[in-house]
Amino acid sequence: MNIGLGLPIDDPASLLTWARRADDGPFTTLGLLDRLVYDNPEPLITLAALAGATSRIRVQTEVLLAPLHNTALLAKQTATLDRMSGGRFTLGIGVGGRPDDYEAAGVDVRRRGRRLDEQLVLLHRTWSGGGSIGPTPVTPGGPEVLFGGFAPVVFERVARWGGGFLGAALPPQAMDRVFREVERKWAEFGNAGRPRLVAQVNVVLGPEAVVEQARANLRAYYAFSEYADHIRAGLLTTAADIRAAVTGFGDIGADEVMLYCWATDPDQVGRLAGELS
Template sequence: MDIGIGLPVGDPAALLDWARRAEAGPFSTLGLLDRLVYDNPEPLVALAVLAGATSRVRVQTEVLLAPLRDTALLAKQAATLDRMTGGRLVLGLGIGGRADDHQVTGVDLRTRGRRLDGQLAVLRRLWSGQPHGDGVGPIGPAPARPGGPTVLFGGFQPVALERVARWGDGFLAAAPPSWAGGLFDTVRGFWREHGRAGQPRIVAQVNVALGAEAVIDDARARMGAYYGFTGRAEEMVAGMRTTPAEVRAAVTAFADLGADEVICYCYGLDPTQVDRLADIV
């Protein structure tokens, strides 16, 4: 099973150090969160910089809020990054839930799921080299992977889980092992119903902080601030794994559920957490 690193969003300038440490270690992927009305780096721009500083690890959005973006431009950006990294881009997509993110882009929060479905039809068409439509030709460049970069979807509701089978390659699970198994089973069931070959890629996420108490306190504060809008920030922070034994147990639990990869998400800024995680995994 692959192990990736979820990057902190509090200091964009520090992410090159994180990326180089991950590249030198046993890690498979660099993941980055997305928000608009927040002090975080724009993920496609940031991951492009990190991809240029690495040669092996995948770069992955977790999750990019596609409804906030122009579809044709997103198709071009993703295809360019996928092509220039030799197919290392993994495009994790979701709909988001913050009203302010949607307000500043003029996107109706109530119709964001339908907008995403419409975007996916256009993205897949453009990535396959077909014309945009209405007299408008194709939009290049061609991605490294025929048909577009690997696409994963996050979410919890049945419509989001079915989207994996209709449009995607796999599932991003931001859920603890105690109830992630049911989500995995539902995704696999939809995959079979839609007649998809093989199995969906299953990528789990565990929030971690390793180091001195100050490192852990920093991570808890930053994670709480990031998820404050949910009303469940304290509950989510309480689930953070802060010891090697807890991290190993979570990774093992996801492996037992059949996950293909676990992303260890770090909110604290201390980059030596990468080295501590390497010693564990």
């Protein structure tokens, strides 16, 4: 099973160091979240820089809030990133639900699901060479797409468009039911094989100051939610707990586990690699 790293967002300048260290280690993917009304780096620009600083590791949005974006420009940006990274880009995509992001973008939050469905048609048409928007992605048909979220319509998007599912914020025993539903919908649509299944878990390894920074960052990011304290409490802070989570997700069929880090310290890359390799 593959292990990826979700990158911290509070110090964008440190991410080149994170990326280079991860590229030299056992990790398969670098992930970066997306918000508009928040002090985080824009993910496509950042991942382009990280792809240029690495040679092996994949780069992935977790997840890009596609309805906030102009669709034609998004098709061009993602095709460009796929091509310039040599096919190392995965588009994790979703809709989010924070009204301030949508208000700032001038997009109706009530139409976000319908807008994403419309966008997917244009994205795939463009990536496949339809129309005049280029460049052509190096990955045939466009970059791999992972869909994030837990609504039934998300599972249908996985089945209709292929790619896979990215699940966050649930432990393995709860994610098991979600994975099985994704697989059921996949088979219902007559797809061969199985969807790619990716799990995400919040982690930190390091001295107490690093752990406390991660807890504070996690709490601040989810401050809008009534579950902020619950999410903060679920942060895994020991090697034993992280290994158990990775094993648990592997047991339910995860193809990859993204270890999402919430503190700036890049030494976490080596600590995690040492515990999990």
